Amino acid sequence: MGTPQTNSAYQVTAQGQRFTLYFTQLPVVHLDARNPIVDSPSTYAKFTLAEPNGTVTELSAGVEIRGAYSQTYPKKSYELSLWNDTTGATSRDARLLQMRTDNKWNLQALYNEPLRLRSKVANEVWLDMHQIYYKASEPDAKNGIATAYVEVFVNNEYKGIYSLTERVDRKQLKLKKYDKGIKGELYKGSSWDGAVTFTALPPYDNTSETWGGFEYKHPEEEINWSNLYAFVGFVKSSSDQEFYSRYQEQLKLDNAVDYYIFLNLLRATDNTGKNLYIAKYKTGEPYFFVPWDLDGVFGTDWQGLNSPTTDDLLSNGLFDRLSQDCAANGFRSALSRRWTQLRTTVLTEDRLRAKFAAAHNYLQANNVYARERHAWRDFTYSPDQLTYMNTWLHDRLAYLDVAFTQPCSSPTLATATSQKTDALTLYPNPANDYIIVTATEPYELCVRDLRGQMLLRVQGRGRQEKITLGTLAKGLYVATITGAGSVRTQKLVIN
Structure with missing residues (x-):
């Protein structure tokens, strides 16, 4: 096979089954959970972090699903609490991937980022441009979080690329x-x-x-x-x-x-x-x-x-x-x-x-x-x-x-x-059979489902117009109103 390349895929056979084999230079996280991982409470998992330089860190951790609306995505984000044992009676601090030493960490799923990079770059930009004002008194204080890419397995199932991040809390600040x-x-x-x-x-x-x-x-x-x-x-x-x-x-x-x-x-x-x-x-x-x-x-x-x-x-x-x-x-x-x-x-x-x-x-x-x-x-x-x-x-x-x-x-x-925002409004929200759009200019209303599929498109003339929602099922949607000089995007709930 020669020297394996990280930008290639290889077909291999093991025990009569064909697999696609990849090599990576990214750190790899394994979470081996004793019970299903849920929103709360945390469940015990063995946490293993393998770094490209050969360093392997093994710790006990409590794991739970984190986030609010993001919990509806198939790819879940996780909150990690490092423990001294399997019960969580006491916590344990550890330094991971040259970030801070702490017992609390997040694994961000990046599911709604088309290139899986916007939030990471944004956090880097903030740390580049801003420093906490009392840094001289608190040298370890940081107004923001560091992040690092990792690849994640949960109970031996590959979950894809994640961002391992610090947390905003009293200790960080x-x-x-x-x-x-x-x-x-x-x-x-x-x-x-x-x-x-x-x-x-x-x-x-x-x-x-x-x-x-x-x-x-x-x-x-x-x-x-x-x-x-x-x-x-x-x-x-x-x-x-x-x-x-x-x-x-x-x-x-x-x-x-x-x-x-x-x-x-x-x-x-x-x-x-x-x-x-x-x-x-x-x-x-x-x-x-x-x-x-x-x-x-x-x-x-x-x-x-x-x-x-x-x-x-x-x-x-x-x-x-x-x-x-x-x-x-x-x-x-x-x-x-x-x-x-x-x-x-x-x-x-x-x-x-x-x-x-x-x-x-x-x-x-x-x-x-x-x-x-x-x-x-x-x-x-x-x-x-x-x-x-x-x-x-x-x-x-x-x-x-x-x-x-x-x-x-x-x-x-x-x-x-304020004038731009007020130029385009939508109500009631939550809605039932219809919505009313007010606009000071001609506009286009687009309603999409959470996968981005267009379900309703209406061309409006402006002022106040009642728009029937037709056969749209109950649920959460994304409504975008686009005028000549402004755009308004918001969640739309249909009851």
Whole structure:
């Protein structure tokens, strides 16, 4: 056979059966579970990590399926808790693939990423462009996560390419621990509600681990929503004079600028409220953002479908207000300066395209796309996706070069965004027999199922129109309304 090649496939026969044999330079994870792996609780599994250099790590682990909507996908993501024994009575820390030393890890399935690379590149870009502001005091603190490709077997069944990742938690951010009271704080935006988008201020209940779309993450010793409630209330309800004179006391400006740039560079439509973390290092310090769950990015939506819009800006209630700050030391000035700086360093088009190419070439050289097709029959590798991403990136950067550096006397970024969003609306949702679309311009409505198959297409003239859903079955769909200058994509539930 000669020297085996990682970009080739070989036909072999064993015990009278023919198999396709592949070689890989990627680390390989084996999970040998005692019982079926479910959402909760964790089940014991023997965790084995074999690295290309010959290093083999064997550990006990608790494994459970992770995610919310992603649990409906056939390829599951997993949460790993490393244990000292088979019961999980005590945890065990380990350093995996040159990442942090910890007992908690995630295996991301990448199922809704056409090239299995967008979220990995996005996380790398964030770490390139942003560093946690108290790094001098906490050298090990990191505002983001490292990731590494691995190939996964579960009970000897090949599951394909995964991303082994660190987690966003108190330990990653080095937040101050609870000490006779709350010091550091951490909240996760986990569902779409008014508080996570800074557009509503619902009452809170300190007996609940959720509020307004947030999950309470730290400290574990005490649930108290009052601090975050006060911050959201300040953003939503304070007068302009109070907001613009005091917001930099409560929010780390440099971090907010970088997150806004990052959010819009990726056009991460599922990350304006949900799928981010808000943290505070210690009492008296400002809040800051940590990105999370970066799959619907770089020209795709949360379902992995192409979303070609490049000429809009994502926002929420907080960024709507920040974008109207024209002070010399305010948000808009900081945004313009930071964008200009980043565009000559880590956010050049050549550098970003090189990241796409490096990840794609690595997976292709190891024949990963062929194996994904074997493991998941609905996966289709399309090399055109790389061309699409590069074209999308070029157009997106060109638009942001203007949008982020325009004079503050021009119409605000937030106003422009709000007008685009409000131009296209769909309701009721959930729906029964019909929906109503309101638009200020001619539009096209497309309804797809979760596999991307087009089930309904309607050309509308604008204003308010009632559209019958016909024979569409009960379930979850993706509705896209496309106008002349704007696109709106959202989940549609039919009861």
